[in-house]
Amino acid sequence: MVLWQDKDHLCDLMMDQYFNSLIQSVFEVSSVDHITIFLGLIIQNDHKLMEVCMHNHGTRAIQKLLGNLKTQEQIRAVIFAVKRITVKLSKNINGEGDAMTQLIEKIVSHALVFTEHPFGNYVVQYVVKMKEPFVNATTISQLLGRFAQLSMNRQASIVVENLLEFSEEKAAAIIIQEIMCSANFVRILQDPCGNYMNSLGKSKRYWTGYITIVFPTWNVEVISVEV
Structure with a gap:
């Protein structure tokens, strides 16, 4: 799987004009274990996570990832990661859009x-x-x-x-x-x-x-x- 070979560059692919659509498709069909691995790669670096969330293409991939979280552990991991960057994120036009709304919905549904x-x-x-x-x-x-x-x-x-x-x-x-x-x-x-x-x-x-x-x-x- 090409994506698996390039997993260390996942965040860059999510922001790519052409590859971000492929990444979104992969998130839709990934297993629980694969989503957990992808999630770990994306949230391990706060600076990179914020860059993806604030990018026009990256924020769409993030939205797709949020929509395909499958366990409470995955949701908890995302929430804790975004909490660290939430002030800067909320001031950005992409960060305060659908991705932020979807994240809040996840938090409330597991209140x-x-x-x-x-x-x-x-x-x-x-x-x-x-x-x-x-x-x-x-x-x-x-x-x-x-x-x-x-x-x-x-x-x-x-x-x-x-x-x-x-x-x-x-x-x-x-x-x-x-x-x-x-x-x-x-x-x-x-x-x-x-x-x-x-x-x-x-x-x-x-x-x-x-x-x-x-x-x-x-x-x-x-x-x-x-x-």
């Missing part, structure tokens, strides 16, 4: 796995802090039913707190409602990881969203709450 991971939670935090309403709402939907548990996890509790801070009121209120209705609510308030709920209890912003969900017919504007 639960990464939220509880010692390092993966930082990636979820980065995405949440982008303050994209739809992205944060989708992330919340991925974590529904787990917020009480996550609130008592050292890594995950930070993600939950970020979701409350950087999501829209109604979306944040969904989290509060689930936690307050949990049988472990008191335990969460007493837990070192979950005690941020105590400070949230003094925030009118969160209670406004919560009341809107639980009592949709109430006029929140005329409700005066002592905090």
Whole structure:
């Protein structure tokens, strides 16, 4: 296989005007093991990875690779690699296009796995802090039913707190409602990881969203709450 012989130049081939189409085709038919090897070659050098992501032809090949990732380990490897270059990448016209969107979709679709991971939670935090309403709402939907548990996890509790801070009121209120209705609510308030709920209890912003969900017919504007 010609590509295998030139694997050390894979990034260059991905940026080539003619070979990038061939590389995309190879990614589509590659086995799990081959994708893992290709992935390792592409992300081993941050400078080269950023060059590919910012290149007109290279970014198309990256998109094709992302679309053919087959395991959580592969997705995790890409996320950690891109996290290292994400600031520069997000400022580039190609880097902030479809490839970045596709990567964010991958992160959100595996939000639960990464939220509880010692390092993966930082990636979820980065995405949440982008303050994209739809992205944060989708992330919340991925974590529904787990917020009480996550609130008592050292890594995950930070993600939950970020979701409350950087999501829209109604979306944040969904989290509060689930936690307050949990049988472990008191335990969460007493837990070192979950005690941020105590400070949230003094925030009118969160209670406004919560009341809107639980009592949709109430006029929140005329409700005066002592905090």
